Amino acid sequence: MAPHAERFFDAERFPTAARVGPVAGNDLQAAYAPERSLEFDLERLLDGSASSS
Numbered sequence: 001m002a003p004h005a006e007r008f009f010d011a012e013r014f015p016t017a018a019r020v021g022p023v024a025g026n027d028l029q030a031a032y033a034p035e036r037s038l039e040f041d042l043e044r045l046l047d048g049s050a051s052s053s
Contacts (some may be wrong), residue, residue, distance in 0.1 A: 011018035 009018070
């Protein structure tokens, strides 16, 4: 976890996020990948739209 994040994030309160966040960051080779986030969110939106039609 980024050093500054420890000031704002309580890993004991959110243990799953504390485990998943660093793994996702390592997998994407970035703490945050806006392009991947957009792609992922758009896929979910389109999947939901197709299933409700």
